[in-house]
Amino acid sequence: MKDLHVDTLCVQAGYKPQTGESRIPQICQSTTFFYGDTQKMADLFDLKAEGFFYSRLANPTVEALEKKVAALEGGAYGIGCASGMSAILLTAMTLCEAGDNIVAASEIYGGSYNLFAVTLPKFGIECRFFSAESSAEEIERLIDGKTKMLYAETVANPAITVLDFDKLSALSKKHGILFAVDNTLATPVLCRPLEWGAHLAIHSTTKYMDGHAAALGGMIVDGANFPFLNNPRYPAFNTPDESYHGLIYAQTALPFGTKCRAQMMRDTGAIMSPQNAFLTYLGSDTLALRMERHCKNAAAVAKFLSEHKKVEWVRHPSLPDDPNHARAKKYLPAGTGGMMSFGIKGNAKQCAKFMEALTLVTQETHVADVRSCVLHPASTTHRQLSEADLKAAGIPENLVRLSVGIERAEDIIADLSQALDAI
């Protein structure tokens, strides 16, 4: 499957039926699995054999999706999680212990920022933030011997900055630090982080991957391309895990994936549900087709907004004068996605007027599904942030986040136009 195009992988990778089996994965709604053989069961626990024993750790329907997303990302192994947030939390827990730190871009999803800035520090894990425009030297000053992860989003939500992969990848190589990328908004159809030096590609599958606002989920794809073995930065991977029969994760073929599932998924139970895996699997069949339309529509909408007199600014990398245009051409050549942000001339009041006048495009705490929707982050998803934090996250008061769906572009533009007239 390695040489197939991503469009083909969307419909062909993942589940492989045997003769007489269902063509698409079945929803395996079972918590546990039958074994008549004690040795087989012991081998499963020792990781000497592959199989299922309890759906808190792994489940056949979830595995079908894990295999598909891993193939889409060109990775080695997928771990399906209950949500995008649980995927990010499990990643941090697998890599860090109290006293460690994460060096992350500040232009990330508000929930991820909150996890890093507020919640993880309560467990002794510090997060140090850099901005998308920070130089390599500035980022380097945040790194020390306890840094366990470099973290950023391919296309940041909602700042719509495009990640400078080369800068982060060079730092990751120089310091021997794992580089994890949230690829939710780009999807593997537009960018594959593992091909640009990342070691983990993380998803909120709740977004484009499902695409229909039907199923919550997350995915971590392990590239199995990070040198954990004898890496002094990662003692927890190079010493026996007493909670797992003395296993030394760095000595396995999949150090991150094995530790994440055997230790952290076991201890948290943050696995995707079979029902959600099934819905996401179906949705992902059309991911490549949908992304093509999202990109085309968004480019047309961005052009319309950028020429409108009531709009102060538009951030979408398709626009030639967007600060991320050149970077997007390099890392996202097939398109820049359906997400954009724009500033209405005025303040939060004008934003509310505009949004309430919309009839087709709806107000939702969601992005990246087939239906166009808007949100005012400063008063909703990011309302817990202080003014300074909002500024650091690139979210001024007049910012409206717009997720362009797959309706006809003319209809979306007509609705935006009449709502702008209503201000």
Ligand code: PLP
């Ligand atoms: N990462 C990004 C880029 C997101 O946009 C989101 C949610 O909007 C998440 C992670 C969290 O995902 P979930 O809502 O599935 O927990």
